[in-house]
Amino acid sequence: MTKPSYNPFDDTSIHASTQQSQDDAQSQRVPFNDVIHHNDVVQGIQAPKRVEQMPKWYQQHRRNSAALSVLIFGGFLVYNVIQIILDIVAGR
16 A cells, blocks of 8 residues: 555656647647648638738637627626516515
8 A cells, every 4th residue: 555546647757748839830720630621722722720820800700709708698687687676576
């Protein structure tokens, strides 16, 4: 009982870190399956695979659209809660 049981989370050979540079954008755009690769071949260009690879103006538009969607959904929920409370108070 002097030797503890094997714990894979403590094994440093499994979790050896590798250095990846952010400058190598081409390797990040490699498709991870044949369907995406076929789509890139048909289009003639490589489509962005990550949000960071899209144009800056589109990233901002996408962020604003997401925020607007969340605000509309939140407003809809607040409106429904208020309507339910008013119905309970009115005795319907």
